[in-house]
Amino acid sequence: MEPREFEEIARCCPDTVRLEFLGGRLGPGKARDGDHSEIVARLQQQSAALGRGLWLYPARGLVVERYRKGRARADGVLAPRKHFAGQGEWADPEGVLMTVEVTSYDDDTDMRDRVEKPLAYAAAGIPVHLLIDREHGTVTVYSGPDGERYRDTHTVRFGEDVVLPEPVGFALPTEEFTKHVR
Template sequence: MSAMAHEPLSQEETLLEGFLALETPQGFRAELIEGEIVVTPPPSGRHERWLSRIALQVARKSEVVMDASGNRGLEVPRGGLCPKNHVIPDVVFARLELDLFDDDESWMPCDGVAMVVEVTSGQPERDRTAKRHCYARGGIPLYLLIDRENETVTLFAEPEGDDYQADCRRPFGKPIELPAPFSFTLETGDFA
């Protein structure tokens, strides 16, 4: 018997295979964003405080009951020359009745996700640009960006192609309106 010849993997397939095989230290997370493997350390306390304040307001004020997950990986359609992106938002919100977080898979499609939230990291341009494009390509209706460096909160809406068609930016301390299905004013007074 002769062994079947296997076609060599493309550069994109090799990158994706290597990424999926990564084992990161506890607390760290690895993402594949626009063809680049990104490993980030555990977040700071302030980072987590902002996320907690947002989650509390969503739980108390949202028009619809929302489920939330931190560190849930999303598979996002590819863009440009990169393989399928694998991104991990700081928080993913979805309607509770959809049960999007009930499976045991590490990575899930973007279908049904209502909003993702990011707090800028040590490389803020990745959150401001690359991840914004990923979330738009995934058709995620809302992307809320907490920008530590600029001390702003930006809500991106109306995804179309590689970007969002609308955005609303407020400085820390000023409220920002979250549209349906949330339908409430997010207070940012304690972000500063």
């Protein structure tokens, strides 16, 4: 399937259906529960409080993967305010500072959130990727994309602060995430 074919299919879906196109495969976007939303909202609040003109855009579609053949909907995308103005549903990742994925409790999470999306974001050259893994109670920071994968990873348990490297550049407290696991 070509990316333009995927975009046409996704455009025809009702608002309640979210699709992604990674690794040449069409798949459903994940279900988001209330705790998932609370984590993303907390990250929005923390990024806005930095006072650096950054915003965490929730559920943002990005053109990703090598040669831009993938389409992923990140749980959060950190970028300068108004960065996506005038762009369509699937935005160019140029200028994005960080993507965020928060795991869900479904069968596709392992492959999609822990493997496919970090590879896709690295291939797109996004400097930092943050994986908040509710199942394992960890936060993993990926950085240093080399066009195929992230060279550096750092994992902490919920409750520990984690430093997000430049160009994000702030310490993220994770204590509150412990409230949002099963």
